[in-house]
Amino acid sequence: MAISEFSFLGGMVLGFASTLHCAGMCGGIATSLTLMFAPQSAMDRARILMLAQAGRVTSYVAAGAILGYFGSELYTSFNHAGAFRVLQWFGAVVLIWLGLTFAGLMPMPSVVDRLIARVSAAIARVLAPMRRSAVGPYVSGLTWGIIPCPMVYAALFTAMLAGTAPGGALFMMGFGLATMIPVGLTAFGVSSLAKVEADGRARIAIGVVIALFGASTIIPGSPTNGLLCLNEPAAAVAPR
Numbered sequence: 001m002a003i004s005e006f007s008f009l010g011g012m013v014l015g016f017a018s019t020l021h022c023a024g025m026c027g028g029i030a031t032s033l034t035l036m037f038a039p040q041s042a043m044d045r046a047r048i049l050m051l052a053q054a055g056r057v058t059s060y061v062a063a064g065a066i067l068g069y070f071g072s073e074l075y076t077s078f079n080h081a082g083a084f085r086v087l088q089w090f091g092a093v094v095l096i097w098l099g100l101t102f103a104g105l106m107p108m109p110s111v112v113d114r115l116i117a118r119v120s121a122a123i124a125r126v127l128a129p130m131r132r133s134a135v136g137p138y139v140s141g142l143t144w145g146i147i148p149c150p151m152v153y154a155a156l157f158t159a160m161l162a163g164t165a166p167g168g169a170l171f172m173m174g175f176g177l178a179t180m181i182p183v184g185l186t187a188f189g190v191s192s193l194a195k196v197e198a199d200g201r202a203r204i205a206i207g208v209v210i211a212l213f214g215a216s217t218i219i220p221g222s223p224t225n226g227l228l229c230l231n232e233p234a235a236a237v238a239p240r
Contacts, residue, residue, distance in 0.1 A: 011171040015178025018151040027186025054140020055174030064159040068168020071160040094157040095214025103207025
């Protein structure tokens with residue numbers, strides 16, 4: 001199965017949709033990480049921030065590859081057309097659910113956050129000795145990338161629709177690169193995005209948009225129908 005040319009673009013679309021949330025939530029983390037390494041100048045601060053963000057995106061890409069591979073296993077275990085539809089609907093439902101959760105209209109099961117938090121803590125313990133090395137900011141970014149976050153959950157579940165490890169990694173690369181912009185701006189003192197995110201009305205609007213985006217991926221003929229993942233396998237649409 002070939003990777004859709006739209007998978008990277010789809011990741012960026014979801015990343016840009018997460019702009020305000022990333023500014024409000026990860027902007028503060030980025031600032032704390034930067035100060036933790038005691039930058040000596042503005043250039044040094046930028047270097048530390050870029051390394052930390054690179055580590056965060058690396059975590060996203062690795063997780064996307066894993067879930068993309070899981071999606072490929074479903075494709076090979078079942079009828080391709082059936083597996084495609086199941087994954088497509090599953091991804092849409094997850095996006096709708098997480099969008100409404102972000103908007104505060106539905107609860108996020110605490111078991112998900114607890115599980116991710118345990119994994120994050122375990123990886124942080126393993127990587128802790130490396131934080132004192134020259135690549136410390138990058139290593140810290142790797143841990144940062146697996147902190148519980150509903151927007152990352154949405155992106156990862158969507159990455160699974162790629163149906164291949166490279167496709168999932170490519171989707172998450174697009175998502176991660178798009179989120180670097182608001183996080184970087186907030187870390188350097190641009191607080192307007194974070195202030196908008198703190199507005200409850202903005203959160204509701206963003207969550208509803210994400211939910212609608214998820215719903216649109218299963219509407220035949222929709223521009224986003226093939227934006228997030230693989231186009232439907234040829235075997236599923238070939239004339240009989």
